[in-house]
Amino acid sequence: MTLLALAPSLLLAGAGGGALLRRAWADRDRRTDLRLAGWALPTAALLLSAVLAGPVRGIAVALVLLPIGALAVVASGMTRRAVRAARQAQLAPEPLDGVSRAWRGWLKALLAGPLGMFAAMGVAFCYASWAPGAVQTRLLIAALLVPGLWGLAMTWTLADQRILRATAVLGGTIVGGFGLAFLRGIA
16 A cells, blocks of 8 residues: 555544544543543554554554644644733733843853854764765765754844853763764774
8 A cells, every 4th residue: 555545644643533532531431441442443443554554664654644634633622812012011021122241242242153153063963973874975964953053042042042051062062972972983
């Protein structure tokens, strides 16, 4: 059986399982039969998919499509509430709205620049040493990851109001990335 023919039935099984579980959890009597049926339907669809489309492809497709069907059931019960005016005033301040101090600017520049680059390089070195594939491919992908990861580290560091948190995350990323790369080099 082709995966294209199997996809609608997997989506329906996920939606049916989600609907049964939602009904069972909303019921005050906590009906066990609905809960069992809600879990049995996606499980049976998963096993049937593995039999019809092969154990690897069938399970992979089922693990993608069953939650999408269940998510459709959850999204169907979504309600939108109006935002209260008093709640808008309690939102966190924008990063540039905080108190401006010269040392904070220099420290953020230090965190976003060199430390962000070292964190990006640590993750890239970790990727290059642990990812499967040819050495040349891993090195090329790691080199292409560095500018994007460095940009993410810069953006996050400059947008975060808490300097200690940014320092801890960047420091942990540096130690973890280079440490894992060093471990792989030894093993």
